[in-house]
Amino acid sequence: MIEIVSRERCIACDKCIAVCPTNVFDRGADGIPVLTRQSDCQTCFMCEAYCPVDALFVDPRSHPLPEPPDEADLAAEGLLGSYREQIGWGRGRTPGARLAVGPSLNRSGAPLTS
Template sequence: MIELVSAERCTGCNICVAVCPTNVFDPAPKAIAGALPSIARGADCQTCFMCELYCPEDALYVAPDADHPVKVDEAALIDAGLVGSYRAAIGWSPQTAARRRLDSTFRLLKGL
């Protein structure tokens, strides 16, 4: 279940809003500098990890337990390397740029 939109990392690009298949987020208002997308319908999250996968800033944390929300500590998650870790595990991190060009699904990000 989606648990965190990091205020420290999020740029308000709203890619998470665009890729979420269950409409969990409300978009960040473009007129407000520093505004973040909000988790508006967290109970609708299906733990598909699409938002975390497509987030270019590694600003999201999806907890693997889809049934119950959990209390999270942003600093502890960042220190543990868990924020955005799914994206890295799939191979879409900045360190894997050469490999991800081979992944046709990554090209979908270019259109968002």
Template sequence: MIEIVSRGRCIACDKCVEVCPTGVFDHGPDGVPLIARQSDCQTCFMCEAYCPADALFVAPRAHPLPEPPDEADLAERGLLGSYRRQIGWGHGRTPGALLAVGPPLPDAGGAVPAASPADVIIS
């Protein structure tokens, strides 16, 4: 779930307010968005993908953490903005879609093909 809107990093563009599919954020009085409905967060990471300032952190847990994680620690571990970086969004990056060639996957019956073209991504 969304745990952090970094006051230090946020550029008050409201992008997260706009794109969150479950309407988790509200406009903040000083421009920094508020996590207004955390329990509605579906842990889809889309806000992070759209955040141009790497100011958001979505913990992978689908329920709120007892306490938000430490921002400095996340930054040190390279986790702030890591999803955006991995999908190649942001100026000067290569779109991740260009490189998205997955491993061979089983057919619907469950058998992993020995040597099929490694070109399938499925959800």
């Protein structure tokens, strides 16, 4: 589930509020999005993909954590923005779609392209 909106990185563009398919975010008093409906998060990682400054972190577990993970640790491990990087979104990157040729699933058949 969505665990972190980085106050340090967020530029208050409201993109995550707009794109979240389950309407998890609201705009906070200071403009930084807040997780009003965290339990509705479906752990789809789409907000991370759309965040232009890698300010969001979605933990892969589909339940809320007792405590959010430490932002500095995540940044040090390269996990803030890692999904956006892997799908090749962001200026100067090659779209992941261009490279998405998977292994053949039956070894004799055509390669999987999804």
